[in-house]
Amino acid sequence: MSSVLQDPDSTDWPDSGRWSSQDVGRLIYASISSVDGPVLDEMRSIRDHAVVNNAEHGLRVVLMHKCGWFVEWIEGPPAGIQALVERVTLDPRHRSLKVVHESVGRPRLVKPWIGSIAQTTESTGEFARRVMALHDRHVRGKGYEPASVWRSLCSPLPGHVEVAAAREGTYQRVMMMSARQTGVFDLLHWLANESDRTVVHRRFAGSAKDALDVESDYLDLPDQGPRGRRLIANARKGLAMGMTHAFLPDYAAVVLLMQPDPEVNQRMLERLLLACQQINHQPAMIGLGANAWFTPELQFATEARGQRWIEARTGGAAVPSHWRLWNTLKAVLDQLG
Ligand SMILES: Cc1cc2nc3c(=O)[nH]c(=O)nc-3n(C[C@H](O)[C@H](O)[C@H](O)COP(=O)(O)O)c2cc1C
Incomplete structure (x- = not known):
């Protein structure tokens, strides 16, 4: 999944004339x-x-x-x-x-x-x-x-x-993005294996000739959530090519899978918040990771944009297992309704 590692900084959006409502x-x-x-x-x-x-x-x-x-x-x-x-x-x-x-x-x-x-x-x-x-x-x-x-x-x-x-319209849709590397894809595949379900894999290509493909996988858990749940793992590059924007309005929550470096978490959160602002949608933002990875700036930044910040803390400072990540996240998603 090498293309997922490509991570342009700018959301480069919109580039097809002024987006209007x-x-x-x-x-x-x-x-x-x-x-x-x-x-x-x-x-x-x-x-x-x-x-x-x-x-x-x-x-x-x-x-x-x-x-x-x-x-x-x-x-x-x-x-x-x-x-x-x-x-x-x-x-x-x-x-x-x-x-x-x-x-x-x-x-x-x-x-x-x-x-x-x-x-x-x-x-x-x-x-x-x-x-x-x-x-x-x-x-x-x-x-x-x-x-x-x-x-x-x-x-x-x-x-x-x-x-x-x-x-x-009644399905709970949750988008997941990793602050670094491909953790959300790994988590989704682990969960699919655990729950005996299949991940659907998609590749998207943008307008630019040299644009690399963007991956997006999803997993349906029809017995979870109020009336079923879909988890969508998106590559960071999806923010730059516009595909994430098209479906963002349907997500009840956006999960940021964090990692130990606070600057990387902060930068990724800013990009997600900007994308939400661009399409006037305010899903709950869920930070997922070890206790030590959370900083007050994450909450300030999210609430300053009028969005809800929820911390899904897996405990301690150690890198959490997939089992721990999923059980912590699931408890938060069940609360969201
Ligand atoms: C499934 C499909 C989708 C297409 N979508 C577009 C499109 O969005 N815009 C476009 O200009 N051409 C699209 N094309 C190509 C056009 O059919 C056509 O071949 C192309 O515009 C060149 O037309 P011209 O030779 O009359 O300039 C699509 C072709 C297919 C088979």
């Missing part, structure tokens, strides 16, 4: 991929066109390839979206394009293009059923909001499509 057009479609060879190469070639075109027309896009399907989420001026869809429909790299969401509302996306490829155990048939169910709802005027639609396809909750979609 003014309403924009929003459209999501799914299409069957006709890509024969390596998907990564094709994604790169799509990116090379898309970055230039989309920025020129004020469009922001996330494209995912999964289960032999493409899913594209577009935001921007409605006329620009329409023109893009007309152009993309003619592209031989996919077919049977189905619109699953179309509306005007608050923007979520912040970059002209983000591409991602998801590993999944889901069958193409199951994915197609999700697409058709969402398409039907959209046609009947009963569609869900765009982030929900996107997740229903790209990172669905366990269970039948309609049941999973209906649970969407």
Whole structure:
């Protein structure tokens, strides 16, 4: 997981014109991929066109390839979206394009293009059923909001499509980020092993040609929390490429897995607080680590931004085991409700 170690300092955001809270057009479609060879190469070639075109027309896009399907989420001026869809429909790299969401509302996306490829155990048939169910709802005027639609396809909750979609809003979503190295990914994989569940692994690529991939893994614990819980481990670099911002509004809490150096913890916390400020969202911030790693500045900084600071202390000064980290964090998350 070497790419996770890359850690640009700046959030470099927004870079696609001024982000505003003014309403924009929003459209999501799914299409069957006709890509024969390596998907990564094709994604790169799509990116090379898309970055230039989309920025020129004020469009922001996330494209995912999964289960032999493409899913594209577009935001921007409605006329620009329409023109893009007309152009993309003619592209031989996919077919049977189905619109699953179309509306005007608050923007979520912040970059002209983000591409991602998801590993999944889901069958193409199951994915197609999700697409058709969402398409039907959209046609009947009963569609869900765009982030929900996107997740229903790209990172669905366990269970039948309609049941999973209906649970969407009630799941406790918790984002986790390490102040240094890849501790949250290790913790997630340990927990998956302990609870006999599977981690879903995703790679995201940004607009810049030389941008390295960003990892994001998640684990569902449907029997925990008020109505199920999802833990999402994000790489720090996700803050720079805009993907974290798109989903931040859905997180009940953000966990910062700390380490012994107070400056590193403080710097990482500032970056997280800045991202929350940029999208006007105030999740609870949870510091996780040994007692000796907590400094009063962490609480001051968080509360100064109007956010709640919660300390999940594992005790002492020793580096805590995964077991200790998880049991301490779980107790805090259960309290959050
Ligand atoms: C699934 C998929 C998504 C695409 N997304 C975009 C996009 O967001 N923006 C874009 O300009 N082109 C996108 N393209 C590429 C366009 O279909 C088209 O090939 C490209 O814009 C070049 O068009 P032109 O030759 O008419 O300039 C996408 C292609 C596919 C297959």
